[in-house]
Amino acid sequence: MMTANEIRDSYKKFFESKGHVIVPSAPMVIKDDPTLMFTNAGMNQWKDIILGTKSPEPRRRTDSQKCLRVSGKHNDLEEVGHDTYHHTMFEMLGNWSFGDYFKEGAIDYAWEYLVDVLHLSEKDIYVTVFEGSKDENIPRDDEAAKYWSKHLPKDHIIDGNKHDNFWEMGDTGPCGPCTEIHIDSRPLDKRNGVLGRDLVNKDDPQVIEIWNIVFMQFNRKSDGSLEPLAMNVIDTGMGFERLVRMLQGKHSNYDTDIFQPIIKRIEALSNYKYGFTSPTGKDGECLTDQEKIDVAMRVIADHLRAVAFSIADGQLPSNAKAGYVIRRILRRGVRYAYTFLNQREAFMYKLLPTLVSEMGAAYPELSAQEELIGRVIKEEEDSFLRTLEKGITLLNGAMDELKAHGQSCLDGKEAFRLFDTYGFPLDLTELICRENGYTVDEKQFDMEMSQQKARARNAAVTENGDWMIVRQGEQTFVGYDYTEYECRILRYRKVTQKKHSFYEVVLDNTPFYGEMGGQVGDQGVLVSEQETVNVLDTKRENNQSIHIIEELPKNVEASFMACVDTDKREASAANHTATHLLDYALKEVLGEHAEQKGSYVSPTTLRFDVSHFQKITEEELRKVERIVNGLIRADYSCDEHRDTPIEEAKKMGAVALFGEKYGDKVRVVRFGPSCEFCGGIHAKSTGSIGFFKIVGESSVAAGVRRIEALTGANSEEAIYTQEDTLRDLKQMLNNPKDLKVALKKYIEEHEAMKKDMESLRKQGVARHAKTLIESAKEVDGVHIVKAVLEVDSSSAKDIVFKVREAFDSKLICVLGSVSGNRPQISVMLSDDMVKEGKKNAGKVIREAAQLIKGGGGGQAHYAQAGGKDASNIDAAVDKAVELLK
Ligand code: SER
Numbered sequence: 001m002m003t004a005n006e007i008r009d010s011y012k013k014f015f016e017s018k019g020h021v022i023v024p025s026a027p028m029v030i031k032d033d034p035t036l037m038f039t040n041a042g043m044n045q046w047k048d049i050i051l052g053t054k055s056p057e058p059r060r061r062t063d064s065q066k067c068l069r070v071s072g073k074h075n076d077l078e079e080v081g082h083d084t085y086h087h088t089m090f091e092m093l094g095n096w097s098f099g100d101y102f103k104e105g106a107i108d109y110a111w112e113y114l115v116d117v118l119h120l121s122e123k124d125i126y127v128t129v130f131e132g133s134k135d136e137n138i139p140r141d142d143e144a145a146k147y148w149s150k151h152l153p154k155d156h157i158i159d160g161n162k163h164d165n166f167w168e169m170g171d172t173g174p175c176g177p178c179t180e181i182h183i184d185s186r187p188l189d190k191r192n193g194v195l196g197r198d199l200v201n202k203d204d205p206q207v208i209e210i211w212n213i214v215f216m217q218f219n220r221k222s223d224g225s226l227e228p229l230a231m232n233v234i235d236t237g238m239g240f241e242r243l244v245r246m247l248q249g250k251h252s253n254y255d256t257d258i259f260q261p262i263i264k265r266i267e268a269l270s271n272y273k274y275g276f277t278s279p280t281g282k283d284g285e286c287l288t289d290q291e292k293i294d295v296a297m298r299v300i301a302d303h304l305r306a307v308a309f310s311i312a313d314g315q316l317p318s319n320a321k322a323g324y325v326i327r328r329i330l331r332r333g334v335r336y337a338y339t340f341l342n343q344r345e346a347f348m349y350k351l352l353p354t355l356v357s358e359m360g361a362a363y364p365e366l367s368a369q370e371e372l373i374g375r376v377i378k379e380e381e382d383s384f385l386r387t388l389e390k391g392i393t394l395l396n397g398a399m400d401e402l403k404a405h406g407q408s409c410l411d412g413k414e415a416f417r418l419f420d421t422y423g424f425p426l427d428l429t430e431l432i433c434r435e436n437g438y439t440v441d442e443k444q445f446d447m448e449m450s451q452q453k454a455r456a457r458n459a460a461v462t463e464n465g466d467w468m469i470v471r472q473g474e475q476t477f478v479g480y481d482y483t484e485y486e487c488r489i490l491r492y493r494k495v496t497q498k499k500h501s502f503y504e505v506v507l508d509n510t511p512f513y514g515e516m517g518g519q520v521g522d523q524g525v526l527v528s529e530q531e532t533v534n535v536l537d538t539k540r541e542n543n544q545s546i547h548i549i550e551e552l553p554k555n556v557e558a559s560f561m562a563c564v565d566t567d568k569r570e571a572s573a574a575n576h577t578a579t580h581l582l583d584y585a586l587k588e589v590l591g592e593h594a595e596q597k598g599s600y601v602s603p604t605t606l607r608f609d610v611s612h613f614q615k616i617t618e619e620e621l622r623k624v625e626r627i628v629n630g631l632i633r634a635d636y637s638c639d640e641h642r643d644t645p646i647e648e649a650k651k652m653g654a655v656a657l658f659g660e661k662y663g664d665k666v667r668v669v670r671f672g673p674s675c676e677f678c679g680g681i682h683a684k685s686t687g688s689i690g691f692f693k694i695v696g697e698s699s700v701a702a703g704v705r706r707i708e709a710l711t712g713a714n715s716e717e718a719i720y721t722q723e724d725t726l727r728d729l730k731q732m733l734n735n736p737k738d739l740k741v742a743l744k745k746y747i748e749e750h751e752a753m754k755k756d757m758e759s760l761r762k763q764g765v766a767r768h769a770k771t772l773i774e775s776a777k778e779v780d781g782v783h784i785v786k787a788v789l790e791v792d793s794s795s796a797k798d799i800v801f802k803v804r805e806a807f808d809s810k811l812i813c814v815l816g817s818v819s820g821n822r823p824q825i826s827v828m829l830s831d832d833m834v835k836e837g838k839k840n841a842g843k844v845i846r847e848a849a850q851l852i853k854g855g856g857g858g859q860a861h862y863a864q865a866g867g868k869d870a871s872n873i874d875a876a877v878d879k880a881v882e883l884l885k
Contacts, residue, residue, distance in 0.1 A: 004244045004258045005362060008064050008093070011238070014113050015062035015095045025363075027659045028066040028089065029315040029322055032516065032540045034464075035170055037322040038068040038310075042094035043169065043214070043235040045661065048542040049098055050174045050216055052230040053474055053506075056098035064240060065092045066309055066363070070325055073170050077329075077427065081299035081336075084252030084278045085208050088329060089306035091240035099231035106213050106234045107147040110181060114211075115151075118247060124184040126200050126207075127152065128160035130177035136226060141165075144179045144215070155197060164201050167214040167235075174229065175220050181211040183246050205278060210246060211238040221466045252278060254298050258358070262301040265354040270341040272297075296340035303333035304351050304377075305359075311373045312365040314597065314659030316701045317380050328425040330377065331384050335428055338388055346381035349374045365658045371593065372611045372703050379702030384423055391422030395429065399436055408437070412444020419445075420452070465494040470556050471508075475544045479511040479522070479681065480640070483564040487526075489556050502536070505547045511564050512547055514540030517660075518599035518607075519576050519680045521545075524565045528558040535562075569681060570688075571603035571712060577638070577671060577683040578628065578692055578711045579608050583655065584674040585627035586610050586707075589620050596657055597704050601680075604714060608707045609700055616705055621694050628692040635687030636672035644668050649677060691715045765795050769802035772813070779885070782833075783807050786881050788816035788873055793824055797864065800828040812839075812884045816877040823852045823870040827863050827880055834860040839884055848880035 002010065012022045026045035030036050036044060042065040048054040068089050069076045079086035097105065114120045127148050132140035140159065148157050159165075160180065168175035184196030186206045199207035216233035218226040241253040248256050254263065255276065263274050274297050275290040287295065307317075310326045317327035330348070337343040352374045360367030398414050410433055418424035430440045470489045478485050487507040495504055505526075512535060515521040521538030526549070537548040553560070579599050586594045590612050598609035616624075641649070643665040650656070654668045656677045669678045671686050683689060693715040696708035710718050729739060736742030768789055776783045785803055789796070796817040803813045811830035816823065825848055827841040834840065841863040849855050854867025867876075 001248055004240075004256060007244050007247060008091070008240060008362065010117065011093045011113070011243075012062050012064065014117055015060075015109070018060070018109060020060040020062040020095055021058045023061050023063045023664070025063055025065045025091075026661050027313040028068050028309055029313040029659055031659075031661075033542060035172070037071060037325065039065060040067055040069050040072065040074045041065075041169060041235075042067070042092040042237050043096075043174065043216075046096060046098070046233075046235075047169070047174060048544070050229065050233050050235075051219060052472075053542070053544065055474065056231070059098045059100040060096065061098075062095045063093075064362075065094060066313075067092050068306055068310070070306070070329060073168065080302050081295045082279060083203075084205055084254060084298075085239075085242055085245070087241060087253070087302050087305075089302070089309055093236075093238040093240050093243070095234070095236050097232075097234035099233070102232045102234060103144050103215055104147045106215075106236060107144065107151075107179070110211060110213060110236070111151045114181070120183065120246065122152070124196065125152065126156050126158060126182045126184065126197055128158045128165055128180045128182070128200065130165040130179075131159035131161055133162050133166070136162075136166075138166075138177065141177050141179070141215075144177070148179070155195075158197055158200055160201065167212065168220055172220050172222050174216050174218070174233070174235075175226070176215045176217040176233075178212050178214040180209045181213070182207060182209050185246055185251075206251070208242060209239075210242045211236065222464065223466070252276070254301065259298075259301050261354050261358050262304065262351055263297050265351050266297050266300060266341070269347065269350055270337075270343060272341050292340050296336040299336045300333050300341075300348060300351070303329050304348050304355060307333070307348075307377060308352060308355055308366060308373050309363070311376050312363070312369050312658055314657070316376060316597070316704065318701070324425075327380065328427060330380050331423065331425055332428055332431070334381050334384050335388065335392075335432070338385070339392075339432075344385070346378045346385065348381055349378040352377065369595065369611075369658060371613075372595070375613065375703040376701060387422040391418050391424050392432070394418065394422070395424075395432055399433065399438055402438055408439060410438055410440045412441035412446070413448055415440050415445045416448035416452075419449075463496040467491040467493045467506075473508050475506055476509050477511075477513075477545060478509050479513045479545075479564070480642070482511045483566050483569065485509050485511045485562050486559060487562045488559050489553075492552065492556065503549050503552050504539075505549055506544055507547065507560075507562060510545045510547070510562055512538040512545050512562060513564075513569070513681050514538045514545035516540045517657075517678065517680050518579070519572055519601040520603075522564045522569055524563050526553065526560040526562050528553060528555065528560045530555060530558065533560075568603040570683075572601055573681045574683045574689045574711050575601045575603070575606040576680045577686060578632075578689050578709065579606055580669065580671060580674045580676050580678070580682075581628045581631045581686065581689075581692070582606075582608050582624065582707065582709065583610075583676065584631070585624040586612075588627055589623045590616065596655075598700075606709050606711065608709070609704050610707065611703055612705045613703050615699075616697050616707070621697060621707075625692060625694055631672055631674070632686045632689045632692060634672055635685050637685040638682050639670040640682075641668040641670075688712075691719075693718055761792075761795055762798075764791065765798045765802065768795075769799050769806075772799065772803050772815070773806045776807070782810045782812060782885075784881060784885075785811070785813040786815070786877050788818070788877060790819065791817050792819040793817070793864070793866070796824060796826045800826045800862070804828050804830065812881060814877050814880045814884070816873040818870050818873060821870050823854070823867045823873045823876070825849060825852065825856075825865050825867075825873070825876055825880060827858075827884070829861045829884070831861060833884075841884075844880055844883045847883060848876045851876040851879055 016022055026039055028039050049056050070088050076086040080088055115122055129144045130141040132138055145157050165178055167178040182200045184207045196207055214235040216235050217229055241258055244256045245253045250256050267274055272293050275294050277291045277294045279287050279291040307326055307330045315322050315326055317323055333348050337347045356367050356370050415429045418429050426445055433440050469491045473490050487509045490506045490508050492503050492505045495502055512522045524535045526533045531553055533549050533553050535547045535549055539546045583596050595611045597611050600607040646664055646666050649666050649668045654675045654677050666677050667679055669676055669682055690712040692711050694707055694709045698706050700706045733742045772785050772787055776785045796815055800813050800815050809830050809832050813828040815826045827845050829839055829841050840860045842857045845856055845863040845865045849865035849867055851872045852867025853869040854865050856865025857863055
């Protein structure tokens with residue numbers, strides 16, 4: 001029996017033998033496409049080729065792509081674990097033809113691979129073809145049906161509707177009719193005369209789609225219309241986990257060698273047994289205990305993969321966007337472990353070594369970052385477990401209420417409270433409710449959410465119009481060599497954000513660097529004979545520079561001079577080069593585990609995130625600064641290698657980033673000992689950075705530290721500011737020779753003075769107390785002490801306590817005190833005065849304090865009140881005595 005790793009290889013080798021180039025998987029986390037957070041299909045990384053904005057060479061390619069389907073148009077989250085063949089993260093085997101072979105070739109290759117190479121039984125193969133759509137004006141795909149009939153009898157070729165047989169990447173973008181390949185894996189003795197064709201696309205767990213071949217022919221525009229693509233593209237996607245299951249003769253993807261090692265580890269750690277059940281009830285309703293355990297184990301195994309691979313690709317869990325998707329998935333896993341496997345402590349991170357030993361060879365980014373991934377997962381688990389129990393108790397209470405009132409829908413406000421206070425993602429609350437037969441008022445939840453968002457800030461709604469094509473062509477970036485270049489507009493579109501509109505423009509040649517790899521985009525101008533247009537910013541989308549301009553030029557056909565603002569660009573370049581030197585120095589000082597985890601480079605500042613598991617000490621930071629400044633003084637010039645084959649770049653020792661998408665040719669940038677894969681703009685030599693100064697070190701996430709630093713004129717200014725502060729300090733101390741000695745002396749003197757003052761104060765307290773005690777008058781057997789003194793609040797307190805010590809019974813002591821025009825009254829009673837609630841200092845003082853326009857309170861035997869009007873202090877004291885008598 002072939003192992004999963006052998007099957008993956010066999011696919012790529014088969015297509016290699018058919019003239020396809022084997023290419024690596026793109027990262028699962030997408031960084032430069034605003035329409036998509038995660039790779040959800042193998043074709044994502046080829047979107048620009050399919051749309052004709054990038055060269056299609058080589059025209060035949062094959063790979064195995066890490067995909068995640070948890071949001072947007074393709075979302076399988078709810079199915080995961082409940083059935084046996086959906087996953088959040090999965091691998092998609094693909095072969096591509098960009099304007100090379102089309103329907104017949106793709107169908108013939110698929111057939112040859114499945115039947116001749118893998119020896120799947122022809123009788124168990126069914127295919128679907130698109131039945132056509134009147135609305136879209138697309139006829140039935142007779143062509144695909146004709147090519148299939150070379151291999152399969154007519155009753156194995158089934159018409160399918162738009163939902164199943166017209167594949168679209170998202171609401172907009174490449175799309176086309178497709179043909180799906182389904183396998184009937186039911187054991188022969190269990191088929192009971194039911195034909196496989198009747199179970200195709202009927203959610204039967206044994207008759208499932210394994211391969212989808214898309215005939216990309218259209219681009220869906222934002223108004224919903226279809227425009228034909230310039231070339232025909234074959235995009236195929238085979239579910240790797242499903243294929244492995246078929247070939248290993250298992251009933252469930254989770255029973256293959258892809259998942260079993262993880263499930264075995266879950267069993268060993270949790271002391272629960274996996275029962276190999278596959279529930280028929282959906283989403284947790286009416287499950288047996290064993291089924292619940294099995295669902296939980298599958299979910300945890302699946303979610304672990306999704307989370308670990310995302311972190312490996314540089315996406316840490318967070319509160320926004322892609323980071324929140326990862327946090328949601330992780331929290332779901334934690335809750336399953338908590339509820340069904342009784343895990344009260346962090347659990348998922350313990351499974352990581354098993355995953356790494358199974359998949360680390362095929363995906364080295366996983367093994368290289370094992371320690372970081374483990375720490376991040378554990379920290380996330382710990383933090384959610386702190387509120388999970390409280391949240392679950394609250395939710396159970398709410399569901400009990402619903403039951404008592406015969407209701408079935410949880411209030412959205414309650415769901416929002418769980419989200420806001422206890423960190424329960426909405427889908428988790430919904431899941432738990434569903435398990436108990438309840439729904440959640442999502443509308444209400446959304447309303448609460450948007451109200452909160454509106455409170456925080458105005459929601460940014462972005463509307464992208466369609467690209468208006470001015471002329472066909474690809475963009476060439478010339479910004480490594482030029483800051484001015486002649487260009488023409490290829491296409492533009494209008495974008496509306498927060499009710500503000502601007503235009504995005506793609507030029508044929510551009511010196512403008514689009515924001516990427518942490519470096520902000522260039523600013524500048526486009527100048528034609530008639531007009532000048534400001535470029536406010538440059539972004540990067542699908543590897544192209546997108547120029548942001550406020551107003552469209554009057555003549556979009558004109559030719560322009562594109563001019564970059566060179567001051568800003570040079571400052572950014574110096575900062576970018578400094579991050580490379582910093583990266584090098586951090587590895588030297590902290591060790592090889594110190595990987596870059598993010599960066600931000602603007603003309604004024606630089607930020608660099610690095611994996612390290614404790615605070616970077618002051619000494620370490622100083623060492624880093626010394627190394628970086630040494631490299632600056634050495635004035636290494638920029639040794640740039642463009643279009644270097646990736647293998648050669650690795651041999652040069654260039655540092656690559658995990659989660660970054662690299663082609664087979666890369667750019668390598670070297671400054672002395674620092675050598676990195678990098679597409680950014682750099683200083684001509686390190687000397688122009690001037691001086692490097694770290695100004696901040698903090699934590700951003702578990703195991704990730706952030707360094708903020710300045711270079712050039714900015715770091716110089718920072719030093720001047722510090723010097724100014726020191727000079728001011730010196731002046732304040734009368735310009736001593738040695739500031740440290742002088743300041744130390746000053747502090748010592750200050751401490752001594754404080755001591756003297758305190759002893760003086762104590763003497764004063766004793767003196768005043770003595771006078772007060774002597775002034776006591778006895779009225780009806782009660783000692784009455786009253787006075788107004790100029791003392792501060794803590795002395796007043798000490799005085800009345802001293803007075804009380806002098807009398808063991810029947811005492812009323814009222815002291816008015818004034819300090820710096822602030823009046824205060826203190827009332828002290830002996831215990832026998834307050835016994836049985838006879839008198840109460842706290843109550844009395846509230847009334848008396850009105851006379852000094854103040855308030856206060858305290859206990860029955862002692863209370864203090866401050867006020868604003870010192871002129872009435874005597875009256876207030878008399879009033880208190882009066883009330884207490
Ligand atoms: N794009 C198609 C899919 O994702 C085929 O790869 O199913």
